[in-house]
Amino acid sequence: MTSAIINPTIQAAALAGLSNLLAQAIQAYRTDQPLSLDYRTLLQFVVFSLIATPPNVLWQEYLEENYPGDQIDEKGIKRLHKHNTAVKFVLDQTVGAIVNSLLFVVGIGALKGKDSSTIWDDCQRVGYPCCAHYDLKIVGP
Template sequence: MNHIISATVQSAILSATSNILAQVISAYNDDRPFTISLVPLLQFVLFTILATPPNCLWQEWLEDVFPGQTSEPVYALKSATDEQKKSGKGKSKVVSQTTKRLNVKNTIIKFVLDQTVGAAVNIAMFIGGIGTIKGRSSEEIMSSLKNDSFPFYMAGVKLWPIVSVLCFTLVPVNRRVVVGSIAGVLWNIFLSLQASK
């Protein structure tokens, strides 16, 4: 549980950073002086605080069901004992240690699930969550889900497949959400700009 709290705090800080950067970009694009707008900042951070724990649990579930690393035995030859020599048995193979190897099949399954089911749920959570936090009606949220989900997904395809492959192959499961948050600073700038519309 502590790692979920830690990931949530770290993700909230990164979310605040990306929202402030998005506000700086908006001010620059609109040719106006920059001042921090607290309402969208707090809305975005609140959404991150609510969305991070389910994402941590999702990553843990993927790893539990489809382990990315599998243990394989490493064999060594053991000299025969005097008794084994008398019975005609020579050296025997014994497991001296185990080594972990990337399970390619499980990694591909996790990648596909994360880029389809995970992406769809996260997009729906973002559109619905930000809409709810902003006080939008259910009709407005449903319309946004219908009209904006696919463009969000296509924008995400430019970043998240690379992040997923790196996370599933190199990053421990309890650090994946934070690594995703670090990579997602750019993505969150995009989301912040979308949420400000």
């Protein structure tokens, strides 16, 4: 892996850990309970981030390669390519968001040890009824 993938992955894992710690602290504050860190949940979020970030970096690189955000005008000045930027935004906020949301539900579910039918139920519950049309078979013993 190149540093173009490694650096964002390390940063994303650190942010995932920090955000989970903050979420646990906020939950403890809201419920007026002492903070008792759930290290298992913290680790699940960090591991998921380590797994999910490299494909996301590659997705962003793909979008930039196919829809460059900058263009050089006739005077040699770099300017924002508005159409390509809009296309990237729409693709990322539709296709990218759907795929990432599903992968988050599936990935965290798998890291928590849920079985495939429970994970698909979770997908449907969070708004992906398309999952009901596929029978997920996990290959293994």
